[in-house]
Amino acid sequence: MINYNPKDWFTFIFHVHKGDTIRKLWPLMLSVSIFSAFVAFLELNIFKLSKSDYVSNIGMMHSLLGFVISMLLVFRTNTSYDRWWDGRKLLGSLTNVSRNFAMKVKALKLNEEDIRFFEYGIPKYGFALKEHLREKLYFGKNSFLIEVEASKHIPNQIASSMISKLYDLTSKGFISQEQLIVLTNDVNQFTDICGGCERIKNTPIPFSYSAFIKKFIFIYVLTIPIGWVFSLGYYLVLIVPFILYVLASLELIAEEIENPFGEDANDLPVDQICNNIEKHVEEILG
Amino acid sequence: MINYNPKDWFTFIFHVHKGDTIRKLWPLMLSVSIFSAFVAFLELNIFKLSKSDYVSNIGMMHSLLGFVISMLLVFRTNTSYDRWWDGRKLLGSLTNVSRNFAMKVKALKLNEEDIRFFEYGIPKYGFALKEHLREKLYFGKNSFLIEVEASKHIPNQIASSMISKLYDLTSKGFISQEQLIVLTNDVNQFTDICGGCERIKNTPIPFSYSAFIKKFIFIYVLTIPIGWVFSLGYYLVLIVPFILYVLASLELIAEEIENPFGEDANDLPVDQICNNIEKHVEEILG
Amino acid sequence: MINYNPKDWFTFIFHVHKGDTIRKLWPLMLSVSIFSAFVAFLELNIFKLSKSDYVSNIGMMHSLLGFVISMLLVFRTNTSYDRWWDGRKLLGSLTNVSRNFAMKVKALKLNEEDIRFFEYGIPKYGFALKEHLREKLYFGKNSFLIEVEASKHIPNQIASSMISKLYDLTSKGFISQEQLIVLTNDVNQFTDICGGCERIKNTPIPFSYSAFIKKFIFIYVLTIPIGWVFSLGYYLVLIVPFILYVLASLELIAEEIENPFGEDANDLPVDQICNNIEKHVEEILG
Amino acid sequence: MINYNPKDWFTFIFHVHKGDTIRKLWPLMLSVSIFSAFVAFLELNIFKLSKSDYVSNIGMMHSLLGFVISMLLVFRTNTSYDRWWDGRKLLGSLTNVSRNFAMKVKALKLNEEDIRFFEYGIPKYGFALKEHLREKLYFGKNSFLIEVEASKHIPNQIASSMISKLYDLTSKGFISQEQLIVLTNDVNQFTDICGGCERIKNTPIPFSYSAFIKKFIFIYVLTIPIGWVFSLGYYLVLIVPFILYVLASLELIAEEIENPFGEDANDLPVDQICNNIEKHVEEILG
């Protein structure tokens, strides 16, 4: 995620940031511009068509479908943003659960070794989840405290060993049955958060919508010059790419934020969140 | 579900995928194209109507109702997508509950036979639910561990035998009363998930909306050529089918994803989710 | 609810179903058609007004307000659909709670008589709720197991006698304190569901919106012919009723599904849900 | 709240109900009508401007901003309705919690005096909340059972004395620790509901939106006659007030339902809900 001061308008407008869609779209915009010039040349200079030809009214179709394409893009934007925000909430819950769990562990007054176990295990879950979502393996420092096998689901192994630890401590009499329930529930929330993140990561918008929106934008933009050339002439070489920029940017940003756990410009600050968890858990249990 | 790289635009645009709506719509589009040609021929060549006739202004109605039809389609899209995503969340919960339940069972340190019971029963619930939603029967391998009757609701029978097992283990002293509450709650969540999926599967959008949207699209598209023929002439044979393609595609995709538990191109990866549950439960309890 | 195959377009379009809004709207559409003819006759043949008169531009108002009316109808549609779907979720929860409660009762291994009490009482709650929402009384078969007074709130009485039964069984030692909490919670959910359904049934959309939307549609449609007659002549007798059909249908369907517990064509399958609960509870406890 | 039969269209349309916005808007509509006449007189008769003057195209701005104003009004409508419905849900929860709490109190088989305490205290909370939200004091009949001080937060005092009663009964052995948790949770829900209602009552939509929407509507409507006079002449004296009526009604209704706990025509049936709670609690505990 890029940190920015949201009130600084002018920088936004004239500076092309790292995450700017124009960086990805300019080759397409250039092609569309050339295509528009070609259409204009064909219709105006070769076939010498005029405003009285039927072809000049094709813009009627674009007006009629203008609503539909706008609404589809808003639908796309909303659903992607919801996933992004949903992912942010899940990572927020990870922070909350980690802190609450640590506070309870502290209050239990366990012996030093067991406190170290949780001081190590709680932030480890966060880091392991982060790498799991980025399809990397994670073992972490001091990994002898909780041993994991690379071939199995790593966050699950960490959660499972924390739950086993809790049951152990209960059977040894350090934790009461009632406390066990509450503490187990916290570890279960870790797994729920993991499942929620996996869901967001593994389920893009239904294929049909994605394909349909792209096909629709493409045909819509490429047919604009055919009818508008009689009103706008060679100005089309600027106008059509701008329309493409607007429509395709929305689709592009939506695609990018749909999976918010990566390392793209707009992705969530997963690393920072994990570091915060580690810091806070150390503050509480240290 | 089709796996795809969402950034690969050109493949999308020029390739007609398995789930593409054009595969279902081309006969209708062809008919509408022929109908448009027929209307154009009638109005232009037989009746020799002109732009000064009242009939040429029928497009005013299409402009006015253009908002309404767009918004209806967005309403349709939103509600279908919400069901699809709701279904995805339910299947995600199934994964989470299965894992959490397995972790707790592991921590209980039951004897081998009882662990096998749950290692078998937890993923079995997922598979049974999958087949139940597809209206097939499911018995599964090693079915002697949990016997089910085909004439009764199969997921219910599995959940019920797991609950009875838990109460048994409690009365034998292997599980405390407090743990029993937590474990029973997990099995209840299985049944809640089953009920949620049944709700999505059995409740399509209210009949009146479905019928009204189809009637509206049909009348809307078929009356377009009547008024537009004076502006667009025989280009209608391309334009009207395209408008139909856009409007009807949205309705078609919405219909398809409304029930997301089947085996259509856009349906949820139910099989993969069930296999993952089996894999993870085995990892935890194995 | 009408069961239908959502992919069967043509039946939808040409067949006028039981729940079709045209059945209720045709008298209004006919009146509007006659009114349009009258306006056209007056303006064109009596006053002999022409396109250069100011009156011919009244359509500008209709274009400007076209957005507002579309968005209001979408707002109306969304809120009604949300209630309908909310009602469906509540009935789904009723199914889930009934099943979960029955499974736990089974696992308790109570004596035969007490099992019969719950096998009778759980589905009875569903049936009583159904009749309560339709403002009928319900006593049910074998009503001697749970006696209810017609003058009091019937679902409450059933829930209250189930809770009292649970406390009784606890004081007799058949149910532990921990189990009592969980079981009481299930019965409380019955009452929550009942309260949720009563809320949907008793709270229509705020009166002002309902009145405003109807006034707006009415004035909007009746003023259309005044300005459009110069562009569309006597075609108005077809076009204005169609616009009315579209706008008023949305309001009509919204009204119908707003209270989804009745016996209208689009209402929820309450009877079927209650029968399913009875069947499943019998399967579990039988 | 006005009770009405939502299917009775004609009464709606021709009858001006108590809650009708036209009652509040007619002075403003009249002023705008006179203003429009004045503008028309000025432009047409004094300055004798014509359609070829630049001023006649000011309507372009109104078309362009027509989307924005519609969407802002829908945003306003949605957020107000959400608060109204949110308030309704909170009052529904009040009913549910009151019933569930009473059922559990009944099942506890306390002695007569303690049952009277709760039979008195539960509905008293509802009434006290109602008056609290209307900024009145409430003491209620038999107030000696729960004494409250007028200078302190009254619902809090009632909730606090119920919780203290529960802890008392626990320390006397009438209620088990497990039941105490469940019963305390019910009383906590009362306070949560109170907090939710206070939140809705005390937090109108951000000031900037409220001010911006009003400014925007005002400038938008007052500039319409300037450009439209050349197309519509003196018909403006009817059309401009109607546009104002539509836009301002939405803002007015939104304002009214934003705080739904008062005694306005569209407010929630708070009195009826409180009376129902009293009736049901008496039925259960009586």
Next chain:
Amino acid sequence: MINYNPKDWFTFIFHVHKGDTIRKLWPLMLSVSIFSAFVAFLELNIFKLSKSDYVSNIGMMHSLLGFVISMLLVFRTNTSYDRWWDGRKLLGSLTNVSRNFAMKVKALKLNEEDIRFFEYGIPKYGFALKEHLREKLYFGKNSFLIEVEASKHIPNQIASSMISKLYDLTSKGFISQEQLIVLTNDVNQFTDICGGCERIKNTPIPFSYSAFIKKFIFIYVLTIPIGWVFSLGYYLVLIVPFILYVLASLELIAEEIENPFGEDANDLPVDQICNNIEKHVEEILG
């Protein structure tokens, strides 16, 4: 937050309040006005272009993209408002939890000193959270009761010392295991609320949307005069700034309410909420 009577329209319209966007936008509006005059002068007086030039039809692009820009602004408005309202809910929960926690502490009949601890600690959490969200440090009066280190997360330290206190009281026998669970859960909710507020504060809308919307508004508004000059002449110097005012105001308000915990005109009444918590907790425990 500015307190206002939402029904007082005229003050709104003619008074420029403290939070009014025009205060921030007038320099930009003035620049755009001058730019429009310059464009008009160039096209009309220098190049002497006329309505028959292609350039006069550039407004077609603005009509087509009018939908998209409106919908983007509504998306922006909705997401910002959701955060604002979400923040308000979190602060409402803070009030609820504080009250409920205090009521339970009162009912426990602890000794005077322990009651003072919580009477001090509960409101202290609120104040500390407030300052934490404004990136200030907070120690509070009587800080010797709960000592905090400035270098660590202050709300966490307060919550942690409350949890430790609860466990202490439990091990001394003043609180039962069951009550401990409930009370710990309340303190955990404090941390959840803190996490929720931090999430809202630290996560602005994805950078790409923010940059894209600003770029889009800027280019859109600056290209309007190019095409509209032939219809509106020098009236542009009033119309273009007004369009900018409408579009940019929505973006500005959205930016302001996105982080609602500050001290801006539209921010939430955080101070008042904290004072209320202190007052109510004192009323309950005093």
